[in-house]
Amino acid sequence: MAESSIAILLVWTLLFVYSILGSVDFGAGFWGMVYGRSEVTNAGALANRYLSPTWEVTNTFLVLVVVALVGFFPKAISMLGTALLLPVSLVLILLLIRSSFMVYAYSSKKYGKELTIVSGVTGLLIPGLLVAVLPISLGGFIDIVDGVPILHFGRLLASPTLWVHLGFGLSTELFLSALFLADYSKESGDRGAYLLYRKAALWLGPFTLFFAVITTYTMVSEAYWIVEAIENNVLWFIFSTLAFVIGYTALLWKPANGMPGVPRAAFTAIIVQYAFASIGYGLSHLPYIIYPYLTVEQGFTNPNTFRALLVSYVIGLLILGPAFYLFWKLFLKDKRYLRQE
Amino acid sequence: MDNVELARSLFGTSMAFHIIFATLGVGIPFMVVFAELMFQIRKNKHYAILAKRWTKGFAIILGVAIPSGTIVGVMLSLLFPGFMAIVGQVIAVPFQVEIWAFLLEAVFMSIYVYAADRLSPLLRIVSVFFVALGASASAVLITDAHAWMNTPRGFDLVNGEVVNVDPIAAIFSPSLYTTALHVLSSAYMTGAFVIVSLAAYKLLKQGKSKEEYDYHNRALLLGLIVGGALSLFTALNGHATAQMLHHYQPEKLAAAEGLFETTDYAPLAIFGVADPETGEVKGGIEIPWALSFLAGNSFDTVVKGLNEYPRELWPPLYIHTLFNIMVVIGILLIGLSFGVLIWRYVLKRTLPRWLLRLLVSSGALSLIGIETGWIFSCTGRQPWTIYHMQLTKDAATQTGNLGLLFTLFVSIYAVLLFLTAFVLRYYFKRHPVSKDLMPQPHITEDEGVGTNG
Numbered sequence: 001m002a003e004s005s006i007a008i009l010l011v012w013t014l015l016f017v018y019s020i021l022g023s024v025d026f027g028a029g030f031w032g033m034v035y036g037r038s039e040v041t042n043a044g045a046l047a048n049r050y051l052s053p054t055w056e057v058t059n060t061f062l063v064l065v066v067v068a069l070v071g072f073f074p075k076a077i078s079m080l081g082t083a084l085l086l087p088v089s090l091v092l093i094l095l096l097i098r099s100s101f102m103v104y105a106y107s108s109k110k111y112g113k114e115l116t117i118v119s120g121v122t123g124l125l126i127p128g129l130l131v132a133v134l135p136i137s138l139g140g141f142i143d144i145v146d147g148v149p150i151l152h153f154g155r156l157l158a159s160p161t162l163w164v165h166l167g168f169g170l171s172t173e174l175f176l177s178a179l180f181l182a183d184y185s186k187e188s189g190d191r192g193a194y195l196l197y198r199k200a201a202l203w204l205g206p207f208t209l210f211f212a213v214i215t216t217y218t219m220v221s222e223a224y225w226i227v228e229a230i231e232n233n234v235l236w237f238i239f240s241t242l243a244f245v246i247g248y249t250a251l252l253w254k255p256a257n258g259m260p261g262v263p264r265a266a267f268t269a270i271i272v273q274y275a276f277a278s279i280g281y282g283l284s285h286l287p288y289i290i291y292p293y294l295t296v297e298q299g300f301t302n303p304n305t306f307r308a309l310l311v312s313y314v315i316g317l318l319i320l321g322p323a324f325y326l327f328w329k330l331f332l333k334d335k336r337y338l339r340q341e
Numbered sequence: 342m343d344n345v346e347l348a349r350s351l352f353g354t355s356m357a358f359h360i361i362f363a364t365l366g367v368g369i370p371f372m373v374v375f376a377e378l379m380f381q382i383r384k385n386k387h388y389a390i391l392a393k394r395w396t397k398g399f400a401i402i403l404g405v406a407i408p409s410g411t412i413v414g415v416m417l418s419l420l421f422p423g424f425m426a427i428v429g430q431v432i433a434v435p436f437q438v439e440i441w442a443f444l445l446e447a448v449f450m451s452i453y454v455y456a457a458d459r460l461s462p463l464l465r466i467v468s469v470f471f472v473a474l475g476a477s478a479s480a481v482l483i484t485d486a487h488a489w490m491n492t493p494r495g496f497d498l499v500n501g502e503v504v505n506v507d508p509i510a511a512i513f514s515p516s517l518y519t520t521a522l523h524v525l526s527s528a529y530m531t532g533a534f535v536i537v538s539l540a541a542y543k544l545l546k547q548g549k550s551k552e553e554y555d556y557h558n559r560a561l562l563l564g565l566i567v568g569g570a571l572s573l574f575t576a577l578n579g580h581a582t583a584q585m586l587h588h589y590q591p592e593k594l595a596a597a598e599g600l601f602e603t604t605d606y607a608p609l610a611i612f613g614v615a616d617p618e619t620g621e622v623k624g625g626i627e628i629p630w631a632l633s634f635l636a637g638n639s640f641d642t643v644v645k646g647l648n649e650y651p652r653e654l655w656p657p658l659y660i661h662t663l664f665n666i667m668v669v670i671g672i673l674l675i676g677l678s679f680g681v682l683i684w685r686y687v688l689k690r691t692l693p694r695w696l697l698r699l700l701v702s703s704g705a706l707s708l709i710g711i712e713t714g715w716i717f718s719c720t721g722r723q724p725w726t727i728y729h730m731q732l733t734k735d736a737a738t739q740t741g742n743l744g745l746l747f748t749l750f751v752s753i754y755a756v757l758l759f760l761t762a763f764v765l766r767y768y769f770k771r772h773p774v775s776k777d778l779m780p781q782p783h784i785t786e787d788e789g790v791g792t793n794g
Binding site for chain 2: 053067068079088313315316336337
């Protein structure tokens with residue numbers, strides 16, 4: 001494999017991991033807001049219990065994606081940085097408000113409700129905005145004028161493809177987080193919360209599929225190339241849909257012990273669904289990073305830096321692997337943390 | 342303002358905002374490590390309570406430090422795409438490793454805060470040590486990129502193209518060691534003086550129990566020892582930093598000292614305003630020969646003046662004032678901390694209220710020192726983004742809308758500064774130390790910074 005292919009694979013993997021982590025994180029913030037003040041259910045508290053120790057790690061992953069892009073594809077970042085100044089700045093502002101208000105809410109019972117609403121709503125918007133980068137990368141919204149990439153913000157806002165992408169980002173965020181929290185509540189032995197999140201996931205699942213299919217029909221004419229490429233890679237999307245069917249029905253299976261659904265199987269299958277779809281989409285997107293201005297090969301860094309970066313990835317994984325294991329054991333596995341009242 | 346100035350203002354403001362939280366994010370965990378260690382040595386529960394309460398404050402600060410750090414990281418690519426195109430090819434590794442360090446900090450921070458009751462004493466110390474290590478390593482790695490901007494190595498620019506890249510040479514650029522030590526020690530020092538400020542403020546209040554006074558005195562002593570030692574170290578290392586400038590960035594040193602003509606036996610000017618028309622510092626105090634000695638450890642060292650360089654490549658002359666503020670604050674803090682330590686623990690006399698009031702100001706002074714130091718180092722490199730390699734005007738974005746974004750970001754920073762102060766105050770008012778000091782540890786429902794479940 002060419003070095004640039006390894007690099008784009010790595011960036012794509014990180015992006016995929018972040019999209020899952022980020023969806024669950026921002027979604028959990030939203031569910032924490034919705035169910036947080038309820039007297040009847042523990043579901044909000046559960047979402048917050050997941051969120052408290054994890055949001056910092058998730059946030060760091062977002063920076064990791066940007067830094068990986070800077071290191072492996074510096075020319076892509078300089079082009080994207082210029083074009084996306086406005087939308088990404090908005091994401092940054094929302095992110096700042098979301099995280100700080102979340103911590104404020106934890107620290108102040110009295111104003112907790114208002115503060116949680118701010119962090120929940122801002123968090124809800126972030127994944128949608130991040131997904132907006134996808135249609136921009138497909139062409140039709142960036143022009144290069146005198147060597148400077150310009151984003152046509154008005155044209156973007158007026159285009160249905162943006163809104164469908166936003167809908168896809170939003171429904172995915174809520175679906176994935178509901179599914180994850182269903183599994184998390186079951187692990188915590190909280191039947192009421194489990195049933196609530198399972199119901200939410202059952203409602204949201206079809207919407208994600210609907211938006212995913214619709215996006216291909218709303219592409220602007222400049223982006224038809226990816227529709228054709230997707231048709232050429234259609235097998236991945238068929239596998240993906242199959243995984244969705246398995247995952248969705250797993251919520252309806254009835255094991256012997258009574259509680260309907262097997263959320264662990266459902267969540268795993270849905271991750272597989274998104275992985276397949278990401279691979280198919282990624283393959284269709286090649287060789288372009290930003291159509292039609294920049295290919296993977298053109299944006300690639302020099303081999304020396306590439307190799308130094310790879311070494312840093314190996315060392316980073318060696319150090320962080322055990323730390324993540326401990327983290328997972330303490331917060332996602334330890335019954336004493338999961339079942340505290 | 343033109344686009345370049347707007348980009349610099351927006352980024353500079355974001356950095357100035359982030360630096361407050363980032364510095365405390367490095368300095369406070371360092372103090373928590375000391376408190377945890379003292380607790381294991383002395384077995385006095387005051388130290389455990391100090392560690393716990395500082396960590397709570399730190400957790401709130403981190404809530405702003407992390408997203409504001411995300412902002413400056415991403416904003417670099419947005420506002421200086423030309424710069425990041427070179428960074429990505431030459432000095433990407435420290436940025437990458439900084440993420441590993443930061444993940445380490447974030448993971449162990451959660452473990453230390455949310456799993457404290459499930460950890461053995463050893464694992465507790467190990468996790469808080471990793472938090473401090475991760476924070477410090479992040480600071481060093483980001484400083485590495487900053488050092489490289491001042492003394493760039495490891496690449497050549499041929500017709501605007503980056504060639505002959507040597508990432509290792511870029512990482513270990515000549516100013517790395519002095520600069521990284523300076524940033525680290527001044528951050529630790531700031532963490533310590535913020536603790537000193539808080540303890541002195543509490544000691545000023547009347548009508549506390551003897552145990553509370555003892556508790557705050559312990560915090561004060563710990564802060565003064567760490568702060569005093571590190572302010573001294575920072576000053577010595579600052580001397581090395583000045584010599585590094587003399588060697589590698591002579592025009593920055595010349596502007597810092599307001600020196601126009603190259604000369605040996607150069608005088609050191611304190612305060613005053615550097616006047617480019619007359620070529621001297623107006624209204625300052627001159628110490629003869631001192632600059633030569635500072636730069637090269639001997640009075641006949643020849644120090645380069647600004648006139649050696651074309652005027653359009655001069656750094657802005659106001660950095661003379663920034664430099665002075667930083668140095669004067671550093672010297673004040675050394676004098677204050679050692680003075681108080683001698684007064685209290687050698688002469689065994691009680692601290693008068695005016696001295697406590699002075700100590701209250703030490704945290705803020707230290708932060709001002711940090712801010713002026715950073716602004717000095719970054720504006721002192723102007724008009725270059727990468728010294729003698731890339732001009733800032735070639736690095737900055739050419740997109741519009743910056744004015745709008747500037748207003749937006751600055752207002753949010755102002756609101757968040759106010760809110761963070763409010764939340765910190767609110768939290769510690771609701772959870773006074775007297776509750777923690779009570780014999781039975783009682784658990785209130787809203788105990789944690791963390792769980793609201």
